[in-house]
Amino acid sequence: MAADGAVEPGPPGSATAPSTSPARGPAPGDLFRPISAEDEEQQPTEIESLCMNCYRNGMTRLLLTKIPFFREIIVSSFSCEHCGWNNTEIQSAGRIQDQGVRYTLTVRAQEDMNREVVKTDSATTRIPELDFEIPPFSQKGALTTVEGLISRAISGLEQDQPTRRAKEETIAERIDEFIVKLKELKQVSSPFTLVIDDPSGNSFVENPHAPGKDDALLITHYNRTPQQEEVLGLQAQVSEEKPEEEDLRNEVLQFKTNCPECNAPAETNMKLVQIPHFKEVIIMATNCENCGHRTNEVKSGGAVEPLGTRITLHITDPSDMTRDLLKSETCSVEIPELEFELGMAVLGGKFTTLEGLLKDIRELVTKNPFTLGDSSNPGQTEKLQEFSWRLDQIIEGNVKAHFIMDDPAGNSYLQNVYAPEDDPEMKVEHYKRTFNQNEELGLNDMQTEGYETGLAPQR
Structure with missing residues (x-):
């Protein structure tokens, strides 16, 4: 549950002109003094400013001070x-630290x-x-105590309770119950944990045992995430890695x-198209504006596989016609029930559906010019x-094949x-190519090893 807004009404007023009284503050050369109530010379600088409430x-009042075992801060108070x-806030007088910091305090006693x-x-x-x-x-930055943090949260939750009771009584009652729990924390009736996580690294929780170790306080330094860097307005570090290669899949x-x-x-x-559970293929399409001729072709985007592939599908349902299919130029097709076989390179490479390929086969066979006209048998x-x-x-799914x-x-x-499960109607076999198949693919005379060392065998 988060506190309802910041307790402080807003930033200090806009400075207009210095006060008529002389500015009082630290001596030159010693701007930041350790914070101390006994240091009479540590006086705030006063600047007349515009009130953002009544204009x-x-x-x-600006006080430049130094917190022991921490760093310099600027405390500003407007009244x-x-x-x-009135309004009070603090600002870090230093830079954003190289790492973020996380303070985990276990509150066990009133001290x-x-x-x-x-x-x-x-x-x-x-x-x-x-x-x-x-x-x-x-909330604005604050120099306070653990009790002050809890009181500030209580004040923030109580701020809009009258409006909530009038409009959303149920929510107001739940917030009242939560406020009671926060007030009980101030009595330290049981131990509780306070965590302050600051990606800028400029927050601080006092160690009363300094420079000794505080068993109740755990301090963790960490590297900021890119999101935290962006929130703090820091420029992301330029990567020294080589630029990624251009992805051609989307072009x-x-x-x-x-x-x-x-x-x-x-x-x-x-x-370039990536086929799921397979490999990349190259789809090429040509459209002639002069004669209207259209053609498309599919090339494998990878190398010749070490083994050949034989895929057998038992067509049992019309939905099988919607299966995606890639037929390379080196693939032959067979339908035993029709005593039909389509050799390699016929129809070229195609990326289509099973129905699309079967229709291409029908058109190829029935529109053969040697089977048409007067000379046909x-x-x-x-x-x-x-x-x-x-x-x-x-x-049409009327016959199984x-x-x-x-x-x-x-x-x-x-x-x-x-x-990724097996298909009960499809069988995929991988086999070793014969010498004749390697000869047709041009692999018998292809030598790809030994050229760098000059040890390529002579044929």
Whole structure:
């Protein structure tokens, strides 16, 4: 639970002109003196300032002091004799420290309530036993005591209670109960923990045993996170690491080419796509504005795999037609029920669905120019029509069939809808290529080892 806003009404008044009385303060060359009530020479500097409550002139007093075993701070106090408004806050006179600091104080006795505390506006105050937290920048910095911190939180919660009781009585009652718990802490009837976490490193909790160790106080220094650096207005450190390589997955590249139909200048679009549970592929598409010809092609983005791949899918449901499919140029397709086999390089590389590939196969077979026109064989035409009809039955899900993809290069893929679990209707086999398959892929005459040392074998 967080305190309702800062207790202090606001910052000191805006300075207008120095007071007519001479400024009093430390002697030159010794601006920051250790804080002490017995030091008669340690007098605040007075500046006449504008009151932000009644807009008349009040008085701001600045005291430059040094807290023992800590660092220099500036205590500013504003008071207005006309309306009675006053405000007090502290500011660190030094820079933001290299590390943040976290003070964890176990309050066991009444003496611990009198410990001096410097809390900057960037510090977070927590009491874990009550699940209570004062967020950073919700209160101005203060030079106070542990008891003063708790009293300040109580005042902040009580500030708007009359309004809450009129509008939200239930919430007001809960806050009243919580205020009672905070007041009980001031009696130290049982030990509790006070945590002050300041990423600027400029907060402080007094160690009355200094320079000895304080068993009740744990001080932890830590490196700030980038978010804390940003909140404090610090510039993030420039990384000395090498810049990351450009990610081409989110970019479509274009290059000039000629239309394969009319040879007119055209552009080919190319994009790198990551297929889930597989590898990267390169999709290329060409659209000719002159003749309207369109073509697309898929290339594997990786190397030839050490083993070939054979994928067998038992088509049992129409939903199988929606499976994503990657057919490389080196992949052959077989449908045993139709006694059909499509060799390598036919249809080229494709990234489509199973239905899309089967329709491409039907179009390829039925629109063959050697089976059309006057020179066509009637018997052959009937077979093609029957093949087309049976293939349509498979596409529509009326007939079960097996679909086999055999790729010696291992660069083809058929979606597993159960991934990462095994697909009961799909079988993936990896096999060692034969000499003839390596010959077709050009691997038998390919030598990629030994060139750096000059030990490449002679063929």
